[in-house]
Amino acid sequence: MMDVAALAGVSAQTVSRVARGEATVRPGTARRVRDAMEQLGYSPSRAARALRYGQFGTVGMVAHRLARTGESRTVEAVVEAAQAEGYTVTLVDVASPEPDDVSAAVARLSHQDIDGLIIVRAETATPDTLALPAHLPVVVSDSRFVGHHPAVGADQTGGARTAVGHLLGLGHACVHHLAGPEDSTPARQREESWRKALAEAGATAPEVVRGDWSAASGYDAGRALAADPRVTAVFAANDEMAAGLIRALHEAGRAIPGDVSVVGFDDIDLSAQLWPPLTTIEQDFAEIGRRLVNLLLRQVRDAEDLADTHEVVPVRLVERSSTAPPRSTP
Amino acid sequence: MMDVAALAGVSAQTVSRVARGEATVRPGTARRVRDAMEQLGYSPSRAARALRYGQFGTVGMVAHRLARTGESRTVEAVVEAAQAEGYTVTLVDVASPEPDDVSAAVARLSHQDIDGLIIVRAETATPDTLALPAHLPVVVSDSRFVGHHPAVGADQTGGARTAVGHLLGLGHACVHHLAGPEDSTPARQREESWRKALAEAGATAPEVVRGDWSAASGYDAGRALAADPRVTAVFAANDEMAAGLIRALHEAGRAIPGDVSVVGFDDIDLSAQLWPPLTTIEQDFAEIGRRLVNLLLRQVRDAEDLADTHEVVPVRLVERSSTAPPRSTP
DNA sequence: CGGCGCACTGTTAACGCAAACATTCCCGGG
DNA sequence: CCCGGGAATGTTTGCGTTAACAGTGCGCCG
Numbered sequence: 001m002m003d004v005a006a007l008a009g010v011s012a013q014t015v016s017r018v019a020r021g022e023a024t025v026r027p028g029t030a031r032r033v034r035d036a037m038e039q040l041g042y043s044p045s046r047a048a049r050a051l052r053y054g055q056f057g058t059v060g061m062v063a064h065r066l067a068r069t070g071e072s073r074t075v076e077a078v079v080e081a082a083q084a085e086g087y088t089v090t091l092v093d094v095a096s097p098e099p100d101d102v103s104a105a106v107a108r109l110s111h112q113d114i115d116g117l118i119i120v121r122a123e124t125a126t127p128d129t130l131a132l133p134a135h136l137p138v139v140v141s142d143s144r145f146v147g148h149h150p151a152v153g154a155d156q157t158g159g160a161r162t163a164v165g166h167l168l169g170l171g172h173a174c175v176h177h178l179a180g181p182e183d184s185t186p187a188r189q190r191e192e193s194w195r196k197a198l199a200e201a202g203a204t205a206p207e208v209v210r211g212d213w214s215a216a217s218g219y220d221a222g223r224a225l226a227a228d229p230r231v232t233a234v235f236a237a238n239d240e241m242a243a244g245l246i247r248a249l250h251e252a253g254r255a256i257p258g259d260v261s262v263v264g265f266d267d268i269d270l271s272a273q274l275w276p277p278l279t280t281i282e283q284d285f286a287e288i289g290r291r292l293v294n295l296l297l298r299q300v301r302d303a304e305d306l307a308d309t310h311e312v313v314p315v316r317l318v319e320r321s322s323t324a325p326p327r328s329t330p
Numbered sequence: 331m332m333d334v335a336a337l338a339g340v341s342a343q344t345v346s347r348v349a350r351g352e353a354t355v356r357p358g359t360a361r362r363v364r365d366a367m368e369q370l371g372y373s374p375s376r377a378a379r380a381l382r383y384g385q386f387g388t389v390g391m392v393a394h395r396l397a398r399t400g401e402s403r404t405v406e407a408v409v410e411a412a413q414a415e416g417y418t419v420t421l422v423d424v425a426s427p428e429p430d431d432v433s434a435a436v437a438r439l440s441h442q443d444i445d446g447l448i449i450v451r452a453e454t455a456t457p458d459t460l461a462l463p464a465h466l467p468v469v470v471s472d473s474r475f476v477g478h479h480p481a482v483g484a485d486q487t488g489g490a491r492t493a494v495g496h497l498l499g500l501g502h503a504c505v506h507h508l509a510g511p512e513d514s515t516p517a518r519q520r521e522e523s524w525r526k527a528l529a530e531a532g533a534t535a536p537e538v539v540r541g542d543w544s545a546a547s548g549y550d551a552g553r554a555l556a557a558d559p560r561v562t563a564v565f566a567a568n569d570e571m572a573a574g575l576i577r578a579l580h581e582a583g584r585a586i587p588g589d590v591s592v593v594g595f596d597d598i599d600l601s602a603q604l605w606p607p608l609t610t611i612e613q614d615f616a617e618i619g620r621r622l623v624n625l626l627l628r629q630v631r632d633a634e635d636l637a638d639t640h641e642v643v644p645v646r647l648v649e650r651s652s653t654a655p656p657r658s659t660p
Numbered sequence: 661c662g663g664c665g666c667a668c669t670g671t672t673a674a675c676g677c678a679a680a681c682a683t684t685c686c687c688g689g690g
Numbered sequence: 691c692c693c694g695g696g697a698a699t700g701t702t703t704g705c706g707t708t709a710a711c712a713g714t715g716c717g718c719c720g
Contacts, residue, residue, distance in 0.1 A: 001676060011700050016678055024698065041463060046443045047380035048676035051705050056377065058420065058442075066409060072402035079396060079423045088442055090388065090420045093409045112388075112418055113376045113443065133371060215603040243603040250605045273545040273573040275580045275605050331706060341670050346708055354668065378706035381675050 001042065008036040019044050050113055059087050059296060060109035062102070063120040064094040068213060069240065069268045070285065074120055074141065077289020085297055090114060110136055116296040119143055121184065137299035139292050139306075142186045150299070150306040152291040152313065156186050159281040159315040160193035163235045163263040166279070166317055168201050171325045172233035172261065178221055178245055179208040180237040187213075190237050190265065211241045218244025225260075226252035232260055232326045239264035239271045239280055246274060246322070257324035267318055277320035287313050331372065338366040349374050380443055389417050389626060390444035392435050394424040394451050398543060399570065399598045400615065404450055404471065407619020415627055420444060440466055446626040449473055451514065467629035469622050469636075472516045480629070480636040482621040482643065486516050489611040489645040490523035493565045493593040496609070496647055498531050501655040502563035502591065508551055508575055509538040510567040517543075520567050520595065541571045548574025555590075556582035562590055562656045569594035569601045569610055576604060576652070587654035597648055607650035617643050 005012045010033060017025050018033040025033075036042075050056045059082055063071045079089045090112060092105045110117060116137035132138060138149045146153065167175045177194045180187025191208060198205045209224050211217030218241025225231050226248040236242035242264035246256060254260050256276055264271060267282035291311055298304045335342045340363060347355050348363040355363075366372075380386045389412055393401045409419045420442060422435045440447060446467035462468060468479045476483065497505045507524045510517025521538060528535045539554050541547030548571025555561050556578040566572035572594035576586060584590050586606055594601060597612035621641055628634045 012676085013678075013701080014699060016676095017699090020678080026698065029698080043441050043463060045381070045676050046441065047377050047386065048705090049678080050377035050443070051375070051381050051675090051707090052677050052679085054705080066406040067399075067403045069397075072405075073397045075402070075405075075421070076396040076423060079421050080425075083423065083438075088420050088422060088438070090418050091405070091409050092418060093406060093413065095410075108413075108418070111373050111376065113380070133373060215600045219603055240600060240603075243600050247603045247605055247607070270545045270570060270573050270600055273549055273570075273577045275577055277577070342706085343671080343708075344669060346706095347669090350708085356668065359669085375706050378675090379708085381677090381705090382707050382709090384675080 001044070004033065004036045004040055004042045007040065008033040016044075047113075055300075056113040056115050057087050058090055058112075058114050059116045059118060059293070059300075060090050060092065060112060060114035061118040061120065062092050062094060062105050062109060064096075064102075065213075066091070066093050070238070070266060070283070071120065073285035074289055074292075077286040078118060078292055079289075080286075081290040081293035085293060087115070087293075087297070106132065115300045118292050118296060119145055119149075121186070137296055139296040139299070141288060141292055142184075144185055146185070146310065148307075150295045150309040152288050152295060152311045153186075154283040154288060155312045155315050156189035157193040158312075159265060159283070160190040160235065161197045162315070162317050163265065163281055164194050164197035164201075166319075167233040167235065167261055167263060167323065168197075168203070170233075170261065170323060173326075174198075174203050174206060174230075174233065176206055176225055176231050176234045177208045178218060178225065178234055178236040178241050179210045180241070181210065181212045184213070187237055194235055211237070211244070213238055213240060215240040215244045217241060219248050220244070222246075222248030223252070225249075226254055233323075234260060234262050236262060236264050239266045239268045239278060242278055242280070242322075243270070243274055246276075246278070257322050258327060261323040261326070263323060271318075272320065274322075276322050279320045279323040280318050282316045282318050284313055284315070331374070334363065334366045334370055334372045337370065338363040346374075385630075386443040386445050387417050388420055388442075388444050389446045389448060389623070389630075390420050390422065390439035390442060391448045392422050392424060392432070392439060392450065394426075394432075395543075396421070396423050400568070400596055400613070401450060403615035404619055404622075407616040408448060408622055409619075410616075411620040411623035415623060417445070417623075417627070436462065445630045448622050448626060449475055449479075451516070467626055469626040469629070471618060471622055472514075474515055476515070476640065478637075480625045480639040482618055482625060482641045483516075484613045484618060485642045485645050486519035487523040488642075489595060489613070490520040490565065491527045492645070492647050493595065493611050494524050494527035494531075496649075497563040497565065497591055497593060497653065498527075498533070500563075500591065500653060503656075504528070504533050504536060504560075504563065506536055506555055506561050506564045507538045508548060508555065508564055508566040508571050509540045510571075511540065511542045514543070517567055524565055541567070541574070543568055543570060545570040545574045547571060549578050550574070552576075552578035553582070555579075556584055563653075564590060564592050566592060566594050569596045569598045569608060572608055572610070572652075573600070573604055576606075576608070587652050588657060591653040591656075593653060601648075602650065604652075606652050609650045609653040610648050612646045612648045614643055614645070 005015045018030050082089050092109050094105045095101045110133045119140045121142045140149045140151045179191045195205045209221040211221045222245030264278050264280035267280045271278040335345045348360050412419050422439050424435045425431045440463045449470045451472045470479045470481045494505050509521045525535045539551040541551045552575030594608050594610035597610045601608040
């Protein structure tokens with residue numbers, strides 16, 4: 001900065017003014033300064049600015065298994081929304097859902113230069129196990145922290161209810177469930193809602209089979225379902241597992257949707273291209289990302305107290321070709 | 331920091347020593363300081379440290395369409411590798427592959443507090459259109475910047491050759507190509523390599539059909555392929571488009587692999603669960619991520635000049651059930 | 661019993677920037 | 691012709707941290 005000032009024949013303060021686009025600099029001077037900046041390849045140090053201002057223009061984000069469809073789409077949406085507001089996003093991936101790892105990740109991030117923290121699916125960690133710095137704005141999605149911090153999430157409960165209702169409405173007497181991992185909050189919510197919807201319809205919930213969200217686990221778990229002739233309808237906790245299930249059904253020679261109807265959750269890109277195209281519950285990840293950022297920045301910028309806010313983003317049934325009425329039993 | 335010092339009855343310098351784990355502090359003093367830190371919820375300001383040290387412990391990453399499988403897996407790998415080295419990752423998503431947007435993204439990031447920059451698939455931007463700050467270490471993957479900066483990439487050429495060779499080896503006289511977008515470097519590389527492999531085998535390359543990487547585009551483009559009875563083997567530029575193609579083939583009533591064999595590229599999670607399970611070229615995204623970080627940090631830490639480095643990560647054919655010899659032509 | 665050295669802790673200055681305040685200069689009005 | 695006032699620019703100071711240097715006090719040796 002001093003070099004630029006010297007080259008332009010002005011003071012450092014004037015350089016600062018030009019760098020920030022302050023209006024009170026004579027056009028000629030401003031041009032000389034800008035030329036000098038260019039010539040010297042100068043750009044202001046954000047570290048120094050951050051030190052001066054006490055703000056960083058960066059939000060932290062903690063997620064688990066980033067490459068998972070839901071996570072990566074949330075990440076993309078958050079990054080986009082943050083960018084639109086002039087913030088950048090610093091990402092930390094939690095190695096395992098163990099509380100220790102989550103705590104470590106949060107600690108690492110919160111000691112970074114961040115203005116706020118977005119926690120996505122902090123699986124088994126609970127608010128108590130985490131030493132969040134006082135006064136660090138936090139917003140959460142799909143984690144056990146819902147209720148302790150402002151939260152945004154898809155309507156898991158409504159989605160599961162819709163899925164089950166769709167299958168029951170087609171005439172299926174029972175709906176099986178291919179559940180997600182027990183340590184996942186959304187998995188638990190979907191499972192509970194499935195159970196409840198079944199109960200309300202007067203059906204008894206069969207034993208769930210469980211996967212870990214991955215397509216491969218859906219296949220493994222799906223083989224049990226495929227081997228059971230009583231299964232005519234399955235609600236899978238996400239589309240990837242649904243894909244594995246569909247493969248298991250193909251292999252077992254059971255027709256979809258003729259013998260077995262399948263509904264997924266998420267509406268990932270590939271769902272429409274599966275064979276048969278998958279009926280599923282669409283989540284609006286982009287909207288969730290935008291709202292997460294919005295809620296966070298309201299705390300950061302305006303110091304709003306949003307502790308009790310819990311926004312639920314609606315989901316939508318996308319009907320494709322993997323569901324149909326059950327074959328009429330003779 | 332002053333408050334902590336006061337509470338512990340020491341000087342700020344001693345607090346700093348304790349914070350950094352320097353050994354020359356009496357255990358009793360250190361404990362008092364640590365207690366004071368805890369009590370006051372103090373943690374050192376990274377902005378001030380960065381200002382002092384001139385390093386940030388953060389690397390920037392520019393990617394396009396983060397939620398795409400290849401991108402998100404690379405992001406995950408980079409984040410993990412960076413974390414293992416004590417660095418965090420700041421992410422910027424490029425809205426469109428237009429040079430202007432890429433430049434804007436790079437500009438935004440490079441004015442951030444980053445020690446280095448990872449550019450993934452900066453599609454149409456060329457090195458000239460980008461005003462990279464002098465002396466900012468850069469490493470690239472799959473972009474036109476390969477050759478201008480140290481690079482790491484999968485063996486696109488070898489992968490495409492392997493895919494085509496596999497199909498020719500099964501007895502197919504010709505291999506069609508479902509190509510990626512023209513503005514993508516890896517798409518171009520795969521296409522060129524496909525063309526060359528065909529030429530070497532004495533076959534003439536048919537017209538390519540083109541998608542935009544998405545599964546839906548694979549379906550759209552795939553319908554043309556599915557309608558053409560001369561098509562017996564297709565090399566799709568990625569697995570998502572392959573999935574769309576497979577659906578188009580199913581709809582057209584063509585058997586896979588009986589009538590048409592399909593090979594994909596990437597080996598995404600779902601490939602094994604498609605129907606039929608997809609033969610594909612596996613990319614080791616994790617290895618690419620690790621190497622990107624490694625190359626970048628060697629520049630950052632040791633100021634190594636790696637300009638001419640170009641590491642190629644091998645790929646591997648994963649044979650599943652979507653390929654077979656052509657139906658013998660009577 | 662005096663001094664020397666070591667272990668520990670404190671003081672000072674600088675990193676780059678920008679707010680607050682100070683200064684300079686020029687213009688127009690009285 | 692002088693002075694008030696505003697626009698343009700300069701000077702000072704402090705943000706939180708740590709390296710470098712400067713004490714301080716204690717034990718041990720001669």
